[in-house]
Amino acid sequence: MRSDMIFTLAAMAALLAAGLYGYLGDEPFFLTLAAKAAIFALAGAGLNIALGYGGLVSLGHAAFFGIGGYAAGILASHARNYEPLMSWPVELAGTTSAPLIWIVAMLAAGLFSLPMGLLSLRTGGVYFIMITLAFAQMLYYFAVSWPAYGGEDGLSFYVRNELGGLSTMDPWSWFLICYAILAVALVFIAVLTRSRFGLALTMARENPLRLGNIGVAPRRVLLTAFVISAIVTGLAGALYADLNRFVSPSMLSWHMSGEIMVFVILGGVGRLGGPVAGACVFILLEQVLGGFTEYWQFLLGVALIVIVLMGSGGLAGLFERTGVRKAAAHG
């Protein structure tokens, strides 16, 4: 537990240092990468609630990421074109207010995850993976074939949404916003996993029948975790749309689900700081290896295999084991 805390703080410090380097060195591209890492970390942190703590291997989290993205894109594009979202029974206008967009994105992702979770949790194991994948693919093809918001071409909206008086188009401010949201989300997850609900979630992963025997409904615990997980990933999707000022069906594709899962597995399943480390390393590999070869993902695959073979817990797990060894050597 303590090693998890240290690892989380270290990963967050590294991300902040990367941002600071970009700010002081006046490298806006670097800052944008750091913001992207923070957003990916948030998406991974969301998935980690279901995957890491609840043992729910969801290959459908791109659905929530994309819903968050489209919520941001649709609201913003309506506001910029002065078109109401709907005119009956009440007139509802779009908005460019970021907090409002975040809330809508989280609500939309949460609402979609409820029936999806209800149905998916009737299955388990490989079937759970396949049914969550199927839900996300359904949404992907819907987005591709729905012309109102750009269909396959996606939807761009030129300017980031507004947050108070902050200049969201300034890369440093934008990075800090994403970083702050990630920090708040991690604190929330840390509190959640230490609560009675979090303990019950661990028990539901370990042995759902025994959890039932002590009077707690395992499926309800898992469903709640799945919805919370979707909400966090949905928020990340809204931020990602704002980062690029563009949203497209690719945010909903299974590649995206896979990538979010890679952040978690690379960094450490069920470790608070795992997704942060995973997302940072992913972006780093993408930039460094991507500079050498177009086929950098081949090398990412090799790295992933090595990390998985070295034992559970990804980078966080490695950190724990070296920590234990050092403590043993000193003690």
Next chain:
Amino acid sequence: MSPLLTVEKVEAAYGVSPALFGVSLSVGEGEAVALMGRNGMGKTTMVKTICGLLPRTAGRVEVAGRDTKGLAPHRVARLGIGLVPEGRRCFAPLTVEENLITAARPGHWDFSTVSELFPRLAERRRQTARTLSGGEQQMLAIGRALMTNPRLLILDEATEGLAPAIRQEIWRSLHKLKTEGLAILVIDKSLTELSTLVDRYVIIEKGEDVWKGKPAELTAEIAARHLGVAG
């Protein structure tokens, strides 16, 4: 008043293989009953059926006057059944305290009263369950069931495979629970210890109850015939 637990002519099956062929038993308020039988005779199956882990194919199970047909395990637990499962099954990665508080429901039993019953649990409160000895895990499993403040405690082989000193500690705690008025259904093989704890025996064989009576009525001949031991 109806008994706390009524089991009437219950039949149950694992898939297509029937395992229980009509077992009846009952446990009243404050009563202790032992469920006995040789290995593979259906004792654990009976417990699973009572707790809603295995659907029954015929018969009735009533907990506090309520039929448990179709109830999920957590619903049955909330009717007042605390199960100490065979093989203990504590939640290994969680600490002693975490194992206990997650199960907590309001009532007499809380962390401090459970610690009084098993002082070792309080000593090891921050240790994860996987680092406990077998006996300590058994105490934790009993403590976890008590934290739900049950009206009936079911123990499935709670003293199996434990050191004699620990077994005596478990038996002492069960005596204490009984004098406090908790109803107990216990599955065990130690006749000597059971005879001073329980009010009645129920012996099952091949999925049917074959003998019921008070401990004093269990003759050596019956024990040898149904349990394969010298009483």
